[in-house]
Amino acid sequence: MSAQVVIIGAGAAGIAAARRLLAERVNVHVMEAEAIPGGRCITDTTSLGHPFDRGGSWIHSAAINPMAELAREQRAETIEDDPGALRAVVREGKRLNDTEFEAYVCAWRSLADARARTTTASGDPAMDSFVPGEPWGPYIRHVVAMLSGVDPAACSAEDFSRFEHAPGEWLLPQGQGSLLAAAADGLPIAFENPVHRIDFGSDPIRVNTRRGELEAAAVIVTVSTAVLAAGTLTFDPELPACLLEAIDGLPLGLLNKVGIAVRKDSPLAAPGPVLMHHASADEAVMIRPGFAHQPVVCGFVGGGFADALEREGAGAATEACLESLRALYGGTIKRDLGPSLETTWRSHPWSLGAYSAALPGHSGARAVLAAGVDRRLLFAGEATDPTLFSSVGGAWRSGIRAAEQYLEAIGQGSLPA
Ligand SMILES: Cc1cc2nc3c(=O)[nH]c(=O)nc-3n(C[C@H](O)[C@H](O)[C@H](O)COP(=O)(O)OP(=O)(O)OC[C@H]3O[C@@H](n4cnc5c(N)ncnc54)[C@H](O)[C@@H]3O)c2cc1C
Known part of the structure; x- marks a missing residue:
């Protein structure tokens, strides 16, 4: 199977990237380890008998947060709430x-x-x-x-x-995770299909998943920095040293x-x-x-x-x-x-923590990770946003940014359209 772009992860970043690329008629496949979309932003509607966000709930800095626009689009109820x-x-x-x-x-x-x-x-x-x-x-x-x-x-x-x-600062009675789930509706997501290895030394890139291999001109990786650091998703060849250092400089807090x-x-x-x-x-x-x-x-x-x-x-x-x-x-x-x-986000195998915090001396790491490799191995996710990191809105914005890096590369002829 092949696609122009394979996106790894159907959290906020992956969903945003997929929507942006599909709007440009790019052939996209999203690979998701879990059975549902949302990643660290999911609304649990059953355990308490009321919607409850297990992960991200506030739309922080709503005036500049793309999730606010999504809430308006979906006519979701929002409440001003100062955390x-x-x-x-x-x-x-x-x-x-x-x-x-x-x-x-x-x-x-x-x-x-x-x-x-x-x-x-x-x-x-x-x-x-x-x-x-x-x-x-x-x-x-x-x-x-x-x-x-x-x-x-x-x-x-x-x-x-x-x-x-x-x-x-907004909360949603129906949950921010519900917004994301609705935004993921109809996207080409292969659930329960974790990616094990990305072979980006070849052209096209080969993506090895639980259910077989895919080929793609570009890959957008949106998994958390803790998942990247854990090494369950491997890269061949190894990622450049500056990226490995950036990943280590952005561990997930809890x-x-x-x-x-x-x-x-x-x-x-x-x-x-x-x-x-x-x-x-x-x-x-x-x-x-x-x-x-x-x-x-x-x-x-x-x-x-x-x-x-x-x-x-x-x-x-x-x-x-x-x-x-x-x-x-x-x-x-x-x-x-x-x-x-x-919640037990540290033990959650596909997150391994809550959100990224740069270690002292590593405040430049987000930009390094966001630069990716040769405009064909791209990184998105909350850890890569310069000013809304740690948030759902930052993750969403990073997905758009990565999609546009790809679109720019094909526009300039450095990747096949
Ligand atoms: C308890 C808690 C409270 C929070 N509160 C807020 C808040 O109030 N407001 C706010 O804006 N943010 C909050 N956040 C942060 C916010 O939820 C995250 O920053 C955001 O959801 C991250 O999105 P993402 O797309 O970057 O990553 P993720 O949501 O982690 O998406 C990555 C996806 O990749 C999948 N994946 C992982 N490995 C693989 C693999 N090998 N193959 C395929 N798929 C894989 C994962 O299952 C996941 O779905 C909170 C987070 C937590 C945990």
């Missing part, structure tokens, strides 16, 4: 008083200064340098971990501060979610701002009641704490979340809770 609207913090069994709360919020907000300060700081330092000191620093570190997926010492401040903030269905008359069913619980300085659970206007409470854990819970085994993240709910609402809240789920 940083903090209402209360409970630390080691005690709710912060007004003065402490203000100091905590101030320390949180100071992370935004990293942008201004990295331009003057020398080199590409870790976010560690911008986390405030005692008494709030040990707690605020967890905010970096939830945003970037990694602890501040492993996070390039330059990269962290490049994320583009624009007006609009964010896991716990979703719990709640009784409709529970205080947890009403949409509310962020509640933060620190059982100790090493732990942080962010709680969102009435998440995405559903009778569901969502708990978030990030960075090293999330990794430790996932390693501890099934139920550990849920228990941490329940402890936070007891600390915030009292022991009787248990009566309001229904079915629950927890």
Whole structure:
């Protein structure tokens, strides 16, 4: 079998690339390891009895995010929702008083200064340098971990501060994953067909999959950088050293979610701002009641704490979340809770984490990966977007960019049309 372009992965990047190329009548095949599209952005509609995004849920920076346009196209309901609207913090069994709360919020907000300060700081330092000191620093570190997926010492401040903030933070009651699933409808996707090897030394390129081999003039690879680093998808010849270095410089951090269905008359069913619980300085659970206007409470854990819970085994993240709910609402809240789920993105074989964070000193890695090899082995995916990385919109935009790299190459005659 042959195609002009083979796309590997039917997440946001792969779906966007396929749609862009099909619009130009390019013959495309998408190879997807899983049985459904969406990758790290899927809506679970069954486990809780209400739609729940297991992965990406917010349309961040909606004014510049292509997912906002897709939501409008699909007439999907959207809700303005600030993920940083903090209402209360409970630390080691005690709710912060007004003065402490203000100091905590101030320390949180100071992370935004990293942008201004990295331009003057020398080199590409870790976010560690911008986390405030005692008494709030040990707690605020967890905010970096939830945003970037990694602890501040492993996070390039330059990269962290490049994320583009624009007006609009939206949630979708039916889930962002539902948007993607609808966008994938009718695309030529071969599901449950993982790609094992890409032989790009030959012309055409040979793509070896579970169900046989395909030939293509160009390949767009959209799998996560952790999947690339794990080596389950191999390249022949080996990728150039600069690309291998870029992949290693963009490891995936971790964010896991716990979703719990709640009784409709529970205080947890009403949409509310962020509640933060620190059982100790090493732990942080962010709680969102009435998440995405559903009778569901969502708990978030990030960075090293999330990794430790996932390693501890099934139920550990849920228990941490329940402890936070007891600390915030009292022991009787248990009566309001229904079915629950927890995500385990680190163990998920086709993701191996949540989203990419550049290591200190590696803020240039996204551009290196996005350049690809000879305009015929192209890379897309959230890790390759310069300013909306770690997001669904960034992944989508990168898919369009990779498709256009291919279109430009055929336009200039460097690849056969
Ligand atoms: C818990 C969590 C919360 C998040 N919150 C947000 C948020 O609120 N807002 C936001 O914008 N973003 C959020 N994100 C990030 C966002 O979900 C991702 O950045 C985005 O979905 C990545 O899309 P992608 O196309 O780059 O990669 P993926 O979605 O990973 O797509 C790659 C696809 O490739 C497939 N694949 C892997 N290996 C192979 C192979 N060998 N052969 C064939 N197929 C293969 C995978 O199955 C997958 O479908 C969150 C992520 C997580 C995990």
